[in-house]
Amino acid sequence: MKTIRASDFSLKYTVESAQPLTFIGEIGAEGQSVGYAYSNGYVKVRQAGRNLHCEHLGRIGGIRLVSEIERRFGLRDEMQKVYGAIRDDAFLVESMKRYPGMRITQNDPWETTVCFVVSQFNNVKRIRLIMQSLIQKYGEVHEFYRDDKKIAIRSFPTPTALMGPEIKELMGCGTGFRAKYIKGVAQACAQSFDLARLYSMGYDQAKEELISLPGIGDKVADCILLMGYKKGEAFPVDTWIKRAMERLYFGGKKQSIRKIHEFAEGKWGKYAGYAQQYIFWHSRSIKLS
C-alpha cells in the first residue's frame, strides 16, 4: 500500500467522466474507489481527501506503482495552468466549478482504441457493458492471492485474441455493426500496425496513421490520441461538442467539423483536450440541446 498526495484531483469525476470505460467495480456515492486490470496484475486506488491510497496485486508491467498511478490519472498535469488556459468562458468556468479535479487519464493505447471504436453511434452505458462483455469472453484470467483469498481478474483481450473470432461471434458481445471494425483493427495491430510507434509521433502524423485503420475516423482518432497517448491538442468533436461549440462560439450556426477543430486549436492549443473534456461532461450532464 502506498499513499500519494494529490491536490486538484477528483478520482470520482475523473473516472466517471466517460473516459476509457474498463475499470472494475462501481464508483460509490463517496466516489472514491476504483480498480483496473493490467496485463498481469491489478491496481486499486481509493481517495480520501488529498490522499490517494494505492495497492496492487501481481505485476503492473514492471513499472513502479506510484509512477504508474501518477501517469494514468494525469497527476503530473499542472491543473492551475490548465484552468488558467481554459478559464475564458462562463460555460467552462461553470464546468470547472462543478467538476473540480477532473483530469484527462492516460490509458493503454490498444484498450483505448477498442473502447472508442465501440463508442461510435453508441451510448456510454452500453459502451461500458460491451467492454466488460469483451473482457469476460476473450480476456485472459489471472489469479492472485490476498490474505489467503483467491482473486481472479481478467485482463483486456489482446489484439490476437480479438482477431480470431468470427464477426458473428464478436457481435454476441453486443458490438453490433462495429464487430467488423474490431476484428479489422485487431488484425492490423496483431500483424503490421505498431501502436507503440505513435507515442513518439507528432499529433498530425499519429492521427493520420490511426485514421488509416478500419472504423477509426476523425473523432475516434482524437479520443485515442487524447486518452491513450495524452496528446493534449487532440479535440474530439462528437455530437455533444459540436452542439456546444456551435452554441457557445458560433452564435448557434452550424459549423463543419474542420471549422470547429481550427477554432479549438487556435483558442486552446495544447490544452484543447482539457477544454473538450470539461465542455463535454458539462453539456452532457445538463443535456444542453
Add this chain to the structure above:
DNA sequence: ACCCAGGCGGGCG
C-alpha cells in the same frame, strides 16, 4: 411506435 446514443464508410454531385 419513435428517437437517440462520445461516428464511420461509401456513394454521390
Add this chain to the structure above:
DNA sequence: CGCCCGCATGGG
C-alpha cells in the same frame, strides 16, 4: 471538399 444514407442494439 460537402451532403446523405445505412448501420446493430438497447433504453427512454
